[in-house]
Amino acid sequence: MFGTRTGARAALLALPLAIAGVLGGTVPAQAAASAHDTKPASLTCQGKGIDPAAQVHYRTETFIKASLRTIWNLQTDVEAWPSWQNPVIPITMKRLDPGPLRKHSQFQWTIPVPPGTPFPPGDVVITSTVRQLQSGKCIRWTGPLDGPGGMHIDGIHVWNFVKVPGGVIVRTEESHTGPQVDKDVPTSTEMLGQGLEIWLKDLKTAAEAGPCR
Numbered sequence: 001m002f003g004t005r006t007g008a009r010a011a012l013l014a015l016p017l018a019i020a021g022v023l024g025g026t027v028p029a030q031a032a033a034s035a036h037d038t039k040p041a042s043l044t045c046q047g048k049g050i051d052p053a054a055q056v057h058y059r060t061e062t063f064i065k066a067s068l069r070t071i072w073n074l075q076t077d078v079e080a081w082p083s084w085q086n087p088v089i090p091i092t093m094k095r096l097d098p099g100p101l102r103k104h105s106q107f108q109w110t111i112p113v114p115p116g117t118p119f120p121p122g123d124v125v126i127t128s129t130v131r132q133l134q135s136g137k138c139i140r141w142t143g144p145l146d147g148p149g150g151m152h153i154d155g156i157h158v159w160n161f162v163k164v165p166g167g168v169i170v171r172t173e174e175s176h177t178g179p180q181v182d183k184d185v186p187t188s189t190e191m192l193g194q195g196l197e198i199w200l201k202d203l204k205t206a207a208e209a210g211p212c213r
Contacts, residue, residue: 012080015147043158043173048131054175058193061171063199066207068163071170072136074206075159076101080087087198096127101139105130113148122148126155145178153178170203172196177191198213 042049043059050057064071074084079095096106109126113119128143138160146152153176160171174196181188 010204011176042144043160043171045132045140045160046134048140050173050175051154051177054156054177056177056188056192057173057175058169058189058196059173059194060193060200061169062204063164063167063169064204066210068136068168069160070210071161071168071203071207074203074210075139075161077179078107085202101130101133103130103133105133115144121153122146124148124151128157134190136163151180153181170200172200 021049040059042052067093074080076100079093081093091109091111092111093107096108098105104150106127106129109124109128111124111126113121113124124145124147126143126145128141130139130141132138132140138158140156140158142154142156145151145155155174155176156170157174159166162169162171174192176188
């Protein structure tokens with residue numbers, strides 16, 4: 001579990017806020033692409049992807065040995081995320097509309113600014129809106145992050161789910177724009193990557209421990 005300033009910064013810079021655990025079990029697609037001098041095409045959901053102009057973006061994937069239904073249910077039950085994700089600092093999550101997650105659904109994260117960061121104390125609020133969703137295949141949402149001291153980050157997050165023999169390949173890609181991240185692109189990208197890697201690790205752990213139906 002991250003107990004350092006790096007982990008706390010990851011909590012603020014990564015919109016997913018899956019910010020605990022030890023990295024492992026996934027291979028960053030960006031690193032793999034660099035090794036082969038190729039760049040994978042951006043992920044999309046119903047033809048829409050991340051912000052192509054964003055300086056800060058990250059893509060990764062993992063194989064999960066579980067049913068697509070189990071993985072999909074975990075990922076779309078947003079209010080239950082805190083039960084299987086392991087944040088360093090407490091977050092609250094609530095749906096802003098009833099029923100199954102669908103296009104135009106909204107959910108809101110609230111997270112206190114952790115100590116040891118260069119940001120003013122207070123709460124960070126992220127309001128995510130589902131823009132595209134194809135059941136069992138993909139989800140794309142956008143979400144502004146607003147916090148104390150004029151903090152503002154715009155995020156776009158895409159998820160793809162591909163059923164393969166023995167399980168599912170889950171791919172995710174996210175972009176961030178805003179003055180707080182653009183002023184230090186390498187660090188912001190690293191922190192975003194940590195958040196996404198941890199999210200995938202937690203999703204893999206939860207799905208593989210759950211029912212395969």
